Amino acid sequence: MGLSKPPRLNRLPRTLIRVPFTLGYTLVLLGTGLYARLGDPGTVHDLLADSSTDVSHLSQRPLLTLLVSALWAVGGVTSPYLVVFPLVLGALERRVGGVRTAGVFLLGHVLATLLTELPVAASVAVGHLPDSSLRRLDYGVSYGLIACATALAGLLVPRPRWVLLGGIGLVLAAGSLVDFDPLTEWGHGLALLIGVVCWPYVRRNARWRPSSKDSDAAEGGFAHSERVSGNT
Template sequence: MHRPTTRDPATGQELTGQELLNAVPAQRRPSARIVTARVTAPVLPAPVAPAVVPGVAPAVTPTAAPAPPVGLPGWRRVLQVLPTPTGTPFTFCYVLVLIATSLFVQHGDPDTVSTLLRGSSTDVAHLMDRPLLVLGASALWVAGDPLGPYAIAFFFTLTALERRIGAWRTAGVFLAGHVGATLATEIPVGVSVVAGHLPATSLHRLDYGISFGLMASIGALAGLFGPLLRATLLGFVSLMLLQDLLAFADPLTNWGHPLALLAGIACWPAVRRWARWRNGFPLRDR
């Protein structure tokens, strides 16, 4: 087999095939260009800490409150109409007392029950003898059915009022109606007996219950509602009281209810101011 050879022109020596290949200039190979897609993200500036100025408190950036769990608002709405020991302590404790006295009236010894009720009556004789005792004791009993409309209205009205103005102020409104309406109806009886217009037996009567304080609380609560709801509530209650006056079954009590309602309405300026203060609004906003 013939082996290709040639000579080096410079030296005249014979070159082998491998030396000939080494002498050939290397061919330039096309370089493969790999094109890659590159996403350029915007460069965000690093957070800069606020400058601390001596004597000036740094600003606090408000953070979003966590979302409440699903279903919790519904439970909160239910709890708003029910008295609780922490949210409405006055109404809660008062309801427990009324439940206890009502059970005692139903299941206690009849003679003992009758004695206690008569001793708690806010008639003229007892008011002249021990006014503070009977004014307080008379509000510990429910006159009539313990599950009647007055008891149910008491439950929801005082709860709503206390959640808006607080426990002590609710107790003050209730006592203002209870004491004010009692004195406004019993003092004229005493004067009439002294003047000879009524017999002496009018000084002794059975008068107790929560209705006067309840009417004052309804009147005060109406002042915290909008015009439509306020007019509806007051219109319904006024119609009910008007029917009682026309029936004339118990004149003193029947006149005491509208007087207690007016006492609650007279508390509107104070009640609205208390409600604004309790909800974090300044007292000067009117």
């Protein structure tokens, strides 16, 4: 009698099919990460500079800049984002679908970027900052990823929710100690708040979420609405 595959391996293809947005986006990040590692350093530097969501680029080509800046993971193919990204977005996509997951990601990426760069533009205009502040190297998926992770926390039962939120806070604090950038840290905080604002939206559209006695007691209304609608 042949050996059967472990249950988790049997579920893997089905899980990947259920998260096409996460899978496709992760492959894109792997591709750009490999190019950043193996490509010509000068060309890579120019591409990253052109992808930066600084005031200069946003004022010239806002939509293109916001798009291409989210095609790179800071650190390239060895970036920890490439490990966390599919786990977070995959978990959220399984619960709310690919379109809504993409919406949360884009909301975090776009709003956090604009809310950090527009004050810079205003400060330069009134002379509080030098013109050099209009150009800086700022790209990556961190804002969208944080928004999705925080939105995912809103679908968890109370204890795991606060553990996840605490973990996000610790990671952000540790990152600021390693490489502190006021604008980036401000953007991370805004992305976290954007994820919290998305809680009613993701809860209303969730396909399913874990249930427990704690969640029934703390959030009986949401659990009741799931039972009425027939979601599992």
